Amino acid sequence: MNLVRIAQLSCGPEYSGVQREINEAARSVDAEIFFPDIRLADIREGFDLFGLDVRSPDLKLAIARARALVEGKIEADAVFIATCFRCAEAAIVRNELRRYIHENSHLPVVSYSFTERTTAGTLLTRMEALTTIARRRALLAREVQEGLTLGVDSGSSTTKAVIMRDNQIIGTGWLPTIAVLKSAEDAVDIALKEAGVRREEIQAIGTTGYGRFLVGEKMHADLIQEELTINSKGAVYLADRQHGPSTVIDIGGMDNKAISVQDGIPGTFTMGGICAGASGRFLEMTAKRLGVDITELGPLALRGMGREVPMNSYCIVFGTQSLVNALAAGSSPEDVAAAACHSVAEQVFEQQLQEVDIKEPVIMVGGTSLIQGLVKAMGDLLQVEVVVPHHSQYIGAVGSALLASGFIKGS
Amino acid sequence: MVKVFIYPTTSLILSDLVARFGHTPLSAALQIREHIQTPGLESPPLQITPEDPKKGLKWAAVEVPSGVRGRMSLYGPMLEQAEAAIIIHDADFSFGCMGCARTNELIQFLLRKRGIPVLDLRYPRTEEEGIEFVAAIKKFLNELAGGGA
Numbered sequence: 001m002n003l004v005r006i007a008q009l010s011c012g013p014e015y016s017g018v019q020r021e022i023n024e025a026a027r028s029v030d031a032e033i034f035f036p037d038i039r040l041a042d043i044r045e046g047f048d049l050f051g052l053d054v055r056s057p058d059l060k061l062a063i064a065r066a067r068a069l070v071e072g073k074i075e076a077d078a079v080f081i082a083t084c085f086r087c088a089e090a091a092i093v094r095n096e097l098r099r100y101i102h103e104n105s106h107l108p109v110v111s112y113s114f115t116e117r118t119t120a121g122t123l124l125t126r127m128e129a130l131t132t133i134a135r136r137r138a139l140l141a142r143e144v145q146e147g148l149t150l151g152v153d154s155g156s157s158t159t160k161a162v163i164m165r166d167n168q169i170i171g172t173g174w175l176p177t178i179a180v181l182k183s184a185e186d187a188v189d190i191a192l193k194e195a196g197v198r199r200e201e202i203q204a205i206g207t208t209g210y211g212r213f214l215v216g217e218k219m220h221a222d223l224i225q226e227e228l229t230i231n232s233k234g235a236v237y238l239a240d241r242q243h244g245p246s247t248v249i250d251i252g253g254m255d256n257k258a259i260s261v262q263d264g265i266p267g268t269f270t271m272g273g274i275c276a277g278a279s280g281r282f283l284e285m286t287a288k289r290l291g292v293d294i295t296e297l298g299p300l301a302l303r304g305m306g307r308e309v310p311m312n313s314y315c316i317v318f319g320t321q322s323l324v325n326a327l328a329a330g331s332s333p334e335d336v337a338a339a340a341c342h343s344v345a346e347q348v349f350e351q352q353l354q355e356v357d358i359k360e361p362v363i364m365v366g367g368t369s370l371i372q373g374l375v376k377a378m379g380d381l382l383q384v385e386v387v388v389p390h391h392s393q394y395i396g397a398v399g400s401a402l403l404a405s406g407f408i409k410g411s
Numbered sequence: 412m413v414k415v416f417i418y419p420t421t422s423l424i425l426s427d428l429v430a431r432f433g434h435t436p437l438s439a440a441l442q443i444r445e446h447i448q449t450p451g452l453e454s455p456p457l458q459i460t461p462e463d464p465k466k467g468l469k470w471a472a473v474e475v476p477s478g479v480r481g482r483m484s485l486y487g488p489m490l491e492q493a494e495a496a497i498i499i500h501d502a503d504f505s506f507g508c509m510g511c512a513r514t515n516e517l518i519q520f521l522l523r524k525r526g527i528p529v530l531d532l533r534y535p536r537t538e539e540e541g542i543e544f545v546a547a548i549k550k551f552l553n554e555l556a557g558g559g560a
Contacts, residue, residue, distance in 0.1 A: 011510060012478025015485075017461040040504055058510030084476030089512065116461040116477040 007076035025123035081111035153396030154211030157253030162397035171195025206400030222407035234399025238389035301373020304334030306342035345377035416493035422507025432552035
C-alpha cells in the first residue's frame with residue numbers, strides 16, 4: 001500500500017507526551033507524520049500574511065507551515081492539525097487553519113485537541129479517514145452500486161446489514177450488538193433472507209463501524225472502512241445529493257460525527273464522544289425512564305415543549321438526574337422527551353458543529369435520525385430543514401455495500 | 412557562582428553569556444538532554460511521556476492545557492533552582508524561542524514571585540543596541556555574588 005504523508009501542524013503534542021501516539025496511529029494506517037520544514041524568513045512572512053496575530057511561536061510556525069502547504073512549496077497527501085485541549089488561542093488557530101486549508105487546497109484535513117490521555121486508539125478512526133480520502137479518491141468517486149453486494153455496520157449499539165443489487169436495497173437486517181461476530185452473522189442472515197439470496201451469491205462485502213476489523217476479517221470482506229468516509233458516501237447517495245456541498249450529522253450510540261462533504265468526499269470532520277450525555281445512549285436512557293420504546297420517543301418529543309424543562313445533559317449521569325427531577329416536579333413525558341432531544345442536539349451543535357462549516361443540505365443519518373424530535377431540535381438550532389433520507393438508520397451498511405461494489409472483478 | 416534562569420531558555424547565546432561571566436545558566440538544553448538520554452523511554456522527540464504533564468500539576472492546575480503542564484515539568488524544576496534571571500522580551504526567533512505564550516507568561520510570573528534579581532531587557536534591533544544589551548547583561552551578572560569573569 002502506498003505510504004500517505006501527513007503534514008502535522010501542531011502546538012504542544014511533544015510536550016504532552018502524545019506525539020508517539022499520533023505517530024503510532026498514522027503508522028497503523030500505513031501513513032507517516034512529518035513536520036514541514038520551512039525557512040525562518042518564511043515563518044515571519046507566513047503568519048504576517050495570514051493576518052492572525054497570535055502570541056505563541058509554535059502556533060505562528062503552524063500558520064507558516066499551513067501557508068507553505070497551500071502554496072505548494074511543500075508536498076503532502078493530508079494534513080493533521082493538533083493543539084492542546086482547553087487552549088483558546090490554539091482553538092482559534094486550529095479552526096482557522098482547517099478552514100483555510102479546506103478552502104484553498106485539495107488536501108484532506110482533520111484537527112484534534114488532545115490531552116495527555118489521548119491514545120493512538122482514539123486517533124485511529126480519524127487517521128484512517130484521512131488516509132482513505134488521500135489514498136482512495138477513485139473509490140470514493142463511485143456513485144452507483146453495481147452487482148450483488150453486502151454491507152455490514154458493526155456499531156457500538158446496533159449491528160446493521162444491507163444487501164444491494166443493481167443500485168437497489170433488497171434486504172436489511174438490524175440487531176442490537178451483543179457478541180460482535182454473532183450479531184453480525186445474525187443481521188446478515190436476516191438481510192439475506194429478506195433479499196432472497198444465498199451468501200455464496202454475494203460478489204463483494206464491505207464492513208464498517210467499531211467491529212469492522214473483526215467482522216471484516218471473519219467474512220473475508222473486500223473493504224474494511226471507518227464510518228466517517230462510509231457514512232458521508234452513504235448519506236449523499238441515499239439523499240441523492242452526490243454533487244456539491246453537504247453536511248452529514250450522525251449522532252451515534254457512542255460518539256457523534258459531523259462531516260463537511262464535497263461531492264461525496266469528506267473534507268473536514270469532527271468526532272465527539274467525550275460525554276455520553278450528547279449521544280444516542282442518553283436518548284435510549286430517556287426512553288427507558290419514560291417507559292416508552294425508543295421508536296416512540298421521537299413522536300412523543302414532537303408533542304412536547306422542551307423549553308419547559310431545564311436539562312443540560314453534558315454528562316449522562318447529571319442528564320438523567322435532570323430527567324428524574326423534571327418528572328418528579330410534574331413535567332409531562334412529552335416535555336421531558338422534547339427537552340432530552342433538545343439537550344442532545346444543543347450539545348452536538350455547541351461542541352461539534354461549530355468546528356464544521358455547515359453547508360446545506362444538512363443530512364442526518366444513523367439510528368437517531370429516526371427520532372423525529374431530535375431531527376426537529378437540530379433543525380431549529382441550525383435554522384435549516386434537515387434531510388433524513390430513506391434507510392438512514394442503515395447508512396453505514398449502505399455506504400459499505402455501495403463502495404464494496406468497486407471491488408467486484410471487472411468493475 | 413549563581414544559577415541564572417535564562418529566558419528564552421533555548422537561547423544558546425544567552426546561555427553562553429551567563430557561563431562566560433562565571434555563572435551557571437539554567438537553560439532548556441540541559442533539561443531536554445537529560446530527558447532524551449533517559450534510558451528505557453520511548454516517547455520521541457523529547458522523551459516526554461503522558462506522566463510529565465501530571466508532574467507539571469505542581470505549577471499549573473489540571474484545567475491548564477497539557478502542553479503547558481508538560482513544559483512546566485521541564486522548566487518548573489529550573490525555576491525552583493534559579494537564584495537570578497535574565498528575561499529578554501520580543502526576542503528574534505533566531506535568538507531563542509519558546510513555543511507556548513501561556514507557558515511563557517506563567518514562567519515570567521513565577522520568576523518574579525520568587526523575589527530573585529531579574530534583569531528585563533528588550534531584544535536589540537541595531538548594533539548600538541546590541542552593545543548596550545551585552546553591557547547590561549555583563550553588569551547584571553558581575554553584580555551577582557561570585558560573578559565577574
